[in-house]
Amino acid sequence: MTNERAKRPGRAKSMKKRERAGVWIKLLIGVCFITPVLIALVFSFAPNEKLYGVPTIGTLIESFTFENYRWVFYNIPVFKYLSNSLQMCVVIILAQTVLGCLAAYAFSNLRFRGKDVLFQVILIAMMVPGEVCTIANFLTVRNMGLISTLGGLTITSLVSCHAIFMLRQSFKSLPKEMREAATLDGCGEFRYMLQFAIPLSVPTISSLAITTFIGVYNMYLWPLLISRSPDMYTVQIGMSLLISQEVPTYGRSMAGAVLCMFIPIIVFVIFQSYMIKGMTKGAVKG
Amino acid sequence: MIDDTLQGQSFTHTSERIMGSMENFDSQSAALAGRRRHRRENWAYLFILPVMLALSAFTFYPFLRGIYLTLFVTDKIGNTAKFVGFSNYERIWKSGALMESMGDTLKYALAICAGTFLLALVLAYLCVDKKKGSRIYQTMYSMPLAIATAPIAAVGTYIFGKYGMLNGLLGTNVTWLGNEHTKFICLVILVCWCNCGSSFIYLLVGFRNVPDELIECANIDGANAFVKFFKIYLPIASPQVFYVIFLNILTAFKSFTMIKMLFNSTNEPGLRVLNSQIYQMGFVQNRFETACIYALALCLLIFLVTRIQFILEKRMVHYQ
Numbered sequence: 001m002t003n004e005r006a007k008r009p010g011r012a013k014s015m016k017k018r019e020r021a022g023v024w025i026k027l028l029i030g031v032c033f034i035t036p037v038l039i040a041l042v043f044s045f046a047p048n049e050k051l052y053g054v055p056t057i058g059t060l061i062e063s064f065t066f067e068n069y070r071w072v073f074y075n076i077p078v079f080k081y082l083s084n085s086l087q088m089c090v091v092i093i094l095a096q097t098v099l100g101c102l103a104a105y106a107f108s109n110l111r112f113r114g115k116d117v118l119f120q121v122i123l124i125a126m127m128v129p130g131e132v133c134t135i136a137n138f139l140t141v142r143n144m145g146l147i148s149t150l151g152g153l154t155i156t157s158l159v160s161c162h163a164i165f166m167l168r169q170s171f172k173s174l175p176k177e178m179r180e181a182a183t184l185d186g187c188g189e190f191r192y193m194l195q196f197a198i199p200l201s202v203p204t205i206s207s208l209a210i211t212t213f214i215g216v217y218n219m220y221l222w223p224l225l226i227s228r229s230p231d232m233y234t235v236q237i238g239m240s241l242l243i244s245q246e247v248p249t250y251g252r253s254m255a256g257a258v259l260c261m262f263i264p265i266i267v268f269v270i271f272q273s274y275m276i277k278g279m280t281k282g283a284v285k286g
Numbered sequence: 287m288i289d290d291t292l293q294g295q296s297f298t299h300t301s302e303r304i305m306g307s308m309e310n311f312d313s314q315s316a317a318l319a320g321r322r323r324h325r326r327e328n329w330a331y332l333f334i335l336p337v338m339l340a341l342s343a344f345t346f347y348p349f350l351r352g353i354y355l356t357l358f359v360t361d362k363i364g365n366t367a368k369f370v371g372f373s374n375y376e377r378i379w380k381s382g383a384l385m386e387s388m389g390d391t392l393k394y395a396l397a398i399c400a401g402t403f404l405l406a407l408v409l410a411y412l413c414v415d416k417k418k419g420s421r422i423y424q425t426m427y428s429m430p431l432a433i434a435t436a437p438i439a440a441v442g443t444y445i446f447g448k449y450g451m452l453n454g455l456l457g458t459n460v461t462w463l464g465n466e467h468t469k470f471i472c473l474v475i476l477v478c479w480c481n482c483g484s485s486f487i488y489l490l491v492g493f494r495n496v497p498d499e500l501i502e503c504a505n506i507d508g509a510n511a512f513v514k515f516f517k518i519y520l521p522i523a524s525p526q527v528f529y530v531i532f533l534n535i536l537t538a539f540k541s542f543t544m545i546k547m548l549f550n551s552t553n554e555p556g557l558r559v560l561n562s563q564i565y566q567m568g569f570v571q572n573r574f575e576t577a578c579i580y581a582l583a584l585c586l587l588i589f590l591v592t593r594i595q596f597i598l599e600k601r602m603v604h605y606q
Contacts, residue, residue: 023419026412030426033409036441036479037429039451043444051444054454099336106333113327118334125345129588131540131561132581135568136348136355139364159340189329218434220543225569236436240547243440250444257437268432269425276428279484280491 037261044068044254051250068255072242078259080231081238088153088223088234089216093209095158100208101201104167105193109179126161138225148232153223157216163208166281170204171197207278210271214264235260352578360574374575383558384583391559391587395538397470401478402534406485407527411515414493424490431483439547442476463548466556473557477544481537485530492523528603532595539588560584 031038046055047063055063072078106112107119137156146152174197182192198205223234233241242256268275356374358366378384409427413420445451446462453459462468496519504514520527542562546552552562552570560580568577 019417023417023423026423027419027426029409029412030423034426034429036438036445037433039444040437040441052449052454054451099340102333103337106330110330110333111327112330115330118338121338122341125341127592128345128349129540129585131564132352132585133345133348135364135564135574135577135581136351137344138568139351139574140343140348142364156344159337159344161341164337214432220435221565236434240436240439243436243443243547250447250450253440254444257440260437261433264432264434265429268429272425272428275431276487279487 037265040254040257040261044251044258046251048249048251051254068251069259071252072255072259076238076242076256077231078235078238081233081235082263084150084153084227084232085217085234085236087150088219089213091150091154092157092216093212095154096160096163096212097205097209099159100163100167101193101198101205103164104171105189105197107164108168108171109193109197110189122161122164126165134221134225141226146226148227148229150232152226153232153234156222160208160212163212166204166208166278167201169281170201174200203274204278204281206271207274207281210267210275211278213267214275217264352581355575355578356582358575362572364572364574374579378576378579383563384580387558387560387563387580388583388587390557391539391561391584394474394557394559395535397474398477398481398538398541399531399534401474402481402485403531405478406482406489406530409482409486410489410493411519413490414496414519416494427486428483430480431487433480435480435541435543436547438476438480439544442472442544442548446472469549469554470556473544473548476548477538477541480544481534481541485534488526488530488533489523492526493519496522525603528595528599532591535591536588539584539591560587 042060043051043055045064045066045068046060047065047067050059050063103122107115107122133156141147141152141155144152146155178196179192182196187195218236219234220236220240223237227233227237239253239256239260243253355364355366357369357371359368359370359374361367413424413427443450443463447453448459448461448464450462452462460468462472500518500522501514504518509517539559540561542552542559542565545554545557545559545562546565549557552558552566554562558566560583564577564580564584567573567580
């Protein structure tokens with residue numbers, strides 16, 4: 001290939017040009033693909049009454065305004081909703097990581113009676129679709145008096161079987177010589193877990209945390225059922241109320257959509273490699 | 287999996303050997319080692335205890351309670367009021383609503399699966415070569431991963447609304463979301479966009495597994511992009527293709543948020559998918575036992591599809 005290219009520089013150049021054109025076309029397709037996001041972003045800065053139909057670019061520039069955002073911030077406690085959502089994310093991520101690490105460590109490094117059976121139990125729990133449990137869970141949580149509390153929002157997601165599974169794989173992949181050396185030096189189980197196993201599994205833990213963050217932040221049905229009072233609304237619930245108003249106020253709902261999207265998008269763009277690694281590891285064989 | 291357990295065992299054997307040599311050393315330390323092992327076992331139970339408690343309280347118990355509730359008539363707040371046996375099943379079966387809902391679910395799931403799969407396939411094939419700038423458009427194509435349904439529903443109501451963008455562009459006056467024929471298409475377009483992020487990633491991983499030498503050979507033989515796609519990329523990525531198809535069907539079974547937000551109701555004729563009916567029965571009409579029956583039907587459907595996936599996977603997918 002390279003020899004041929006060297007012989008015919010003209011062809012190589014045209015190929016290079018074509019390649020570059022290909023990249024630009026793909027970028028253009030990408031921009032078209034994320035049109036919904038761009039629509040939300042651009043039209044959130046346009047005044048409401050201009051948005052019935054399609055405003056031209058000229059009117060968009062000329063009537064650029066922060067009015068929609070001002071209205072949203074003035075009428076909706078956006079920061080309250082954001083803090084509710086973030087609290088929920090933090091609690092769930094912490095619980096899933098801590099409980100997941102403990103269980104995964106027991107399943108990977110400790111020996112106890114009934115280990116295989118208990119691990120099967122976790123695999124079975126992984127297969128039960130969450131939708132089936134929603135109703136009975138709602139009844140349980142309500143009877144516990146946890147409606148409209150952070151506890152009620154988070155209590156059903158404290159354990160993730162997927163996280164246990166991934167962490168177990170990660171702990172198992174650590175070299176056993178290290179474990180033996182540590183044991184000979186008198187390192188106990190708890191200390192080995194805290195000082196070796198967990199620090200060495202940080203890549204797995206962070207990819208799980210990112211995926212969980214985006215998942216929990218975007219959760220809709222469970223918060224809808226549990227947050228009955230406006231001061232416990234999460235971002236998704238608050239913004240969806242903005243969307244489903246009787247009279248369409250497109251500008252405002254676009255502003256709401258932007259406020260709803262920007263945190264996960266930023267997190268995703270920065271940490272996407274972690275997230276993708278977490279998704280593809282162990283999902284498909286081959 | 288089997289490999290893993292084997293590994294674990296051989297590992298414990300080695301530590302056993304260490305313990306064993308200590309045991310030979312003197313008998314007192316042997317008793318100590320035994321006690322230590324016992325103590326370690328207790329630690330292990332302590333480590334799994336919280337997980338097991340949470341799973342039994344919020345996965346297994348609600349599953350069984352759901353089945354239990356279907357045998358009763360429940361009052362407004364979900365307590366059992368009267369035992370009625372299987373007559374709930376009979377009532378729902380006779381009304382035909384369940385079958386209708388199942389039909390809607392299948393139609394919806396197949397449409398979503400086809401749309402998402404094709405969209406993700408095209409996008410993944412576009413990204414197959416790693417080039418300068420490919421990270422940028424790769425991020426754009428996988429963007430839907432990060433975006434929730436609510437904001438996309440907001441954009442959707444603007445695009446397809448009566449005074450929205452599409453009518454403005456075309457100069458028409460169609461209620462896209464109110465019309466029986468167009469509402470399904472609008473919904474499918476939006477949901478496919480939302481779902482295609484993960485499919486894109488999996489397919490891309492599959493396509494990137496193709497060895498470079500193969501592609502070079504094909505290039506020298508003068509294969510064009512279509513031939514390469516159908517004869518090389520698609521067969522080699524067959525595990526991912528297979529996984530993505532079923533993943534999309536299962537995701538579609540579980541999703542109804544877009545329906546709820548676009549139409550502001552979970553009882554839209556033609557779109558009464560099972561999951562929306564669970565919500566409608568349980569939390570709008572407060573008929574918890576009916577909702578539980580719908581939930582069981584959904585569970586059954588998911589189980590069947592997973593079985594089909596396992597059976598077909600054995601026959602159709604070849605791992606390298």
